[in-house]
Amino acid sequence: MKHSAQGAAGTGAGTAAATVRIPVQPSAADRTRAGGEPDGSARGEHTHGEPSAPSVPGPSTPRPRALVQRSSVRGQVLDALRAALVTGELRPGEVHSAPVLGERFGVSATPVREAMQQLALEGAVEVVPNRGFRVVERGDRELAELAEVRALIEVPVWLRLARTVPAERWAELRPLAEVTARAASLGCPATYAEADRAFHRAVLALAGNEELVRIAGDVHRRAQWPPAGAPAARGRADLVADAHEHTALLDALIAGDPDVVRALVGQHFAGARQDSGVLGL
Template sequence: MEPTGTDSPIPGAEAAVRTAAGPERPPLPVRPRSLPERHSLRAQVLAALRDALASGELAPGETYSAPALAERYGVSATPVREAMQRLAGEGVVEILPNRGFRIAGRSPEDMAELAEVRAALEVPAVLRLARSLPPERWEALRPLAEATVRAATLGDRAAYAEADRVFHREILRLTGNRHLVSVAEDLHRKTQCPVPDGTPPGTAELLADALEHTALLDALRSGDLGGAERLAREHLTRPPYGT
């Protein structure tokens, strides 16, 4: 019978191949466990720094050293530096050689321009979705909108910033366009930076903003394209607080 792909290998064949190829090499070393843990730690520090920026704990114009922040969060300075480098790439902080990092903040003009770009990307995408998605797809996003309302009711600016970002991201994910989601999320993070000398939003402002999420879902679920466009555009282009 001819051998098939499921037949057992010829006895001694593997040893013959190893002998012909030279002495058997030791297996490659296993990647150290510290690598994924370090990556996770860096992500946690980055998230903590974003929360501190959103809450106003890290103030625009102030300078912070990596060792001091590391002590605050109970980590080494390395993940703090890595996270700050990431924020510097987003324009959130400025690197001061031999001193640390200064929180850049954004001017009201910067925030208005960023909001305009966000609206130019997100509003048409939402309207395209509104013409094709059934009502139940919009209703599935209701828990995310309600999460923004809960955070706003508590006056928790950091929690609200995260819930707000997730809500908008999940709407855009319905488009299936990963690049659109990535660009829009980057813009969204930039609009969540503090405004120098601005007044941080209070509970009332956060709640008004959050309720627009539920109103937008109501319009989309009912097929009110005109109302949805108006709500989305006003929501995205509102001037930053404190201006």
């Protein structure tokens, strides 16, 4: 997504939005995201008068009509915008107009504006009166602080769970670790980010504390946005290394080796702090 903030309320934002795609249906992971965030209808999204939300076509491509539940339009737009933040398609400092983005998505401005308002609550964008929404410019310090907060929240929980959760429960998380490995092999930062959050969410859910899952998930998502001036996302090799840490941790947890678990958890979160919080854990 490449264009300057100037004139984003006009054609610039529309051109940039052409690379953002809306999935046909929300994934199961998104329907059970951190904090128990439900699907579109339960979030009070608009269900009336919205056309289906197809993948965004190029300038000369006829817009196809995808079969999409109307209640999920706002949620799909939100997911697409979140993915664009992770990949760097929505660049820090850019201003985007809801009507122009809506035209590119094939929906009205209403679900786009609502999705942007949710991103504003999450700290990803800020309102620019009479223009739209500006992507917040975030520095390395903020991302390093988020990574530190994640470690303060998650490390003690992981170590406590390592002492109390039986091996068979850890084994049940193996499919999620495998999903992160497959996502990493694709080299798509947005796909990996979602799989990474799902794995960590499942681990923390073993503590039985919904507020913990919600707060940790929010911090995790925010820590995945790249800072201003940084590369949009890390490469495939880094993602594969991160995913491998999930598998190694599960192996140690299933084996019931507390010393190895302690070392791996420390390495896992120390690496995140060194990376100033961009993708991974």
